Amino acid sequence: MNRFLDISSVGIEFNTDSGTFRALDKVNLSIKQGEFVSLIGHSGCGKSTVLNIVAGLLEATEGGVILEGKEVNTPGPDRAVVFQNHALLPWMTVYQNVELAVKQVFKGQKSKSEIHDWIAHNLELVHMSHAIHKMPHEISGGMKQRVGIARCLAMQPKVLLMDEPFGALDALTRAHLQDSLMEIQNDLGNTVIMITHDVDEAVLLSDRIVMMTNGPAASIGEILDVDLPRPRDRLALSESPEFNQIRNRALRFLYEKQKFPGGGSRAKKPRLEAVDGASESKSASAAA
Amino acid sequence: MANASVIQGNFIKMVSHKSGLSPTMVNSLRTGILSLIGILTFLLVWQSTANNIDTSLGQFPGPVQVYEQIGNLVSDYQREQEREAAFYERQEERNARRLAEDPDAEIRFREYTGQPTFPAQIITSLKTVAAGFLLATVIAIPLGIACGLSETLYSAINPVIQLFKPVSPLAWLPLVTMVVSAVYVSDDPMFAKSFLNSAFTVALCCLWPTVINTTVGVGSVNSDLINVSRVLQLPTLKHVQKIVIPSAIPFIFTGLRLSLATGWMVLIAAEMLAQNPGLGKFIWDEFQNGSSDSLGRIMVAVLTIGFIGFILDRLMLFAQHRVSWDKSSVLK
Numbered sequence: 001m002n003r004f005l006d007i008s009s010v011g012i013e014f015n016t017d018s019g020t021f022r023a024l025d026k027v028n029l030s031i032k033q034g035e036f037v038s039l040i041g042h043s044g045c046g047k048s049t050v051l052n053i054v055a056g057l058l059e060a061t062e063g064g065v066i067l068e069g070k071e072v073n074t075p076g077p078d079r080a081v082v083f084q085n086h087a088l089l090p091w092m093t094v095y096q097n098v099e100l101a102v103k104q105v106f107k108g109q110k111s112k113s114e115i116h117d118w119i120a121h122n123l124e125l126v127h128m129s130h131a132i133h134k135m136p137h138e139i140s141g142g143m144k145q146r147v148g149i150a151r152c153l154a155m156q157p158k159v160l161l162m163d164e165p166f167g168a169l170d171a172l173t174r175a176h177l178q179d180s181l182m183e184i185q186n187d188l189g190n191t192v193i194m195i196t197h198d199v200d201e202a203v204l205l206s207d208r209i210v211m212m213t214n215g216p217a218a219s220i221g222e223i224l225d226v227d228l229p230r231p232r233d234r235l236a237l238s239e240s241p242e243f244n245q246i247r248n249r250a251l252r253f254l255y256e257k258q259k260f261p262g263g264g265s266r267a268k269k270p271r272l273e274a275v276d277g278a279s280e281s282k283s284a285s286a287a288a
Numbered sequence: 289m290a291n292a293s294v295i296q297g298n299f300i301k302m303v304s305h306k307s308g309l310s311p312t313m314v315n316s317l318r319t320g321i322l323s324l325i326g327i328l329t330f331l332l333v334w335q336s337t338a339n340n341i342d343t344s345l346g347q348f349p350g351p352v353q354v355y356e357q358i359g360n361l362v363s364d365y366q367r368e369q370e371r372e373a374a375f376y377e378r379q380e381e382r383n384a385r386r387l388a389e390d391p392d393a394e395i396r397f398r399e400y401t402g403q404p405t406f407p408a409q410i411i412t413s414l415k416t417v418a419a420g421f422l423l424a425t426v427i428a429i430p431l432g433i434a435c436g437l438s439e440t441l442y443s444a445i446n447p448v449i450q451l452f453k454p455v456s457p458l459a460w461l462p463l464v465t466m467v468v469s470a471v472y473v474s475d476d477p478m479f480a481k482s483f484l485n486s487a488f489t490v491a492l493c494c495l496w497p498t499v500i501n502t503t504v505g506v507g508s509v510n511s512d513l514i515n516v517s518r519v520l521q522l523p524t525l526k527h528v529q530k531i532v533i534p535s536a537i538p539f540i541f542t543g544l545r546l547s548l549a550t551g552w553m554v555l556i557a558a559e560m561l562a563q564n565p566g567l568g569k570f571i572w573d574e575f576q577n578g579s580s581d582s583l584g585r586i587m588v589a590v591l592t593i594g595f596i597g598f599i600l601d602r603l604m605l606f607a608q609h610r611v612s613w614d615k616s617s618v619l620k
Binding site for chain 1: 510512513515516518519520521522526530531534613614
C-alpha cells in the first residue's frame, strides 16, 4: 500500500482541573496520495483533535504523524488548514489574504508577476475573481469560505485539512461549494482530510469514510470504502442504490452502534476546539 | 425605556413630516436643541449659585465674570505681544546704531523674558503632555505586545505593573525632580528641567493603561487567526505586524485614550505642585495673587482645561478612526 500519510497509534491527553483527560487512544490511519478521506463522528469525539494533530497545531502525547516518510509535529504550509469559520484576516482584502500565504510560502521562488498570476489563478479556481478587492465583511459566508479554500490551495499543500469547512453555511451554499470542491479535487488531485458531521456530504465527496467512536479515549470505529465512480453527480446519486447503501451503513454506525453521548465530558475540551465544538453541537441538534 | 424611544421616534417622524426636513436632520436638530438647553440650564444654575457664595476674594465668579476675565486675558496677551514686539524693535535699532558707529562692534541678541501669558501657559502644558504621552506610548505599546505574546514575560512583569499602577504619579514627582537635576547636567540644555520633570511625571502615569490594555488586546486575538499564522509559519515580526496589531488596535486605543486623559489631569496637578510652567502654575499663581479677579481667572483656566481634555480625546478618536480597519464600528 502506498503510504503517503501515516497516522500511527496516536493518543493524546489533556491536563484539566480534574486530572488528565484522554481524548484519543490508538488512532491508526494510512492515507494514499490523492485520496479524499472524511472523518465523521458525534460532536466531542475528537475528530478536530485528530485533524489538529495532523496539522501540528496540537502535539500527540504518544504516537505520531508521518508525511512522505518524515515525522511532522509542528504546523507548516505543507498541511494547509481550511477552518470552519474561514479565518480570513478581516483587515485585508480577499487578494491580500491569499497574497499573505503565497508570499510566505513562495518567498524567493516566484517573481512578482508570477505571484500575482498564482493568486489570481487560485481565486479563479474557487470562482472568486469578481471580488478580489473586496473586504471579507463585504462578501457572503460562502464566498468567505471559498477564499479560505483558495488561500489553502495557493500554498500547494501536500495534504489539505478541512475542519468542517461547510458546517457554518446554509444547505444551498454548501451544495454549491461541495460541487466546486469536487471539481477542484478532480483537477488537482489533492490529498484531503475533511471533518464533517454530515453523512451525505461524506458519502458524496470521499473515497473513504472514517467513523470514530465516542470519547473519552476515542478511536477509529469503522472505515467505509466509497467506490462510487467519479465524477459524481448529487442528483443521480440520490437515486443510486449503492449511494444509499453506503449512506445507511454510515447512519447505522452513528445512530445504532455509537449513540450520541450527550454532553458529559465536553467541558474538558481544550481551547483549540472551543469554537469548533460550539457550532458542532448546534448543527447536531439541528439535524436531530 | 423602549416606550420612550418609540415616542421619540414618532416625534421625529411627525416633525419630519410636517417640516419637510429629513429625519436625520430633525434628529441632529433635536440633539442640538437639547445640548443648548442643557448648557443654558447649567449657566443659570451656576450664576444663581455663584451670587450666593462669598469668599475672602469676593464673590464666586459666575458666567458673566468669567466672560469678562476671558476678555481681560485676551487683552493681557495682546499687550504682552506689543511689549515683546517693541522690545525686539528697540534691540534691532540699538544694534543697527552700534554697527553704524563701529562696524566691528559686538552685537548681542537677547530673548524677551516677559510674564508668560495665558496662551503661552496653555502651549507649554500641551507640549509637556504631548512629550510625556509620546514617551510613555513608545515604551508601553511594545511592552504590552511583548507581555501579550509571552505568558512568561507577563508573569514576570505583572507584579511590577500591579505595584506601580495604583501609585499617584505625584508621589514620584520629588524623585523625578531630584533625578533629573542630578542626571541632566548640560551647559546648553535643550529642554528646561521643569519641562522634563513634568513630562516624566506624565509619562509615569500614561504607561500603565496602555501596557495593560495592549496586553489584553494581544492576548485576545482570535485563535483561528493565530493558527493561520502558525500554519503559514509567519516569522514573529510579521505575525505581530499582520495579525496581532490589527487585532489589538481597539484595545490599544482604549489604553491610549485612558492614558492621555489621566496624563492631562496629572500634568495640571504636577505643575501646581512643582511650580513648573503651564496651566497648573497659572492657577496657583492666580490663587497666590489673591486679587478680586483671581477666582474668575482660575475659572477660565478650569474651563480651558476641560475643553482641551475634550479636544485631546476627540483627536485620539479621530486617530483611531484613521488607523482602524473596521470603519463601520461605532467609536464612543
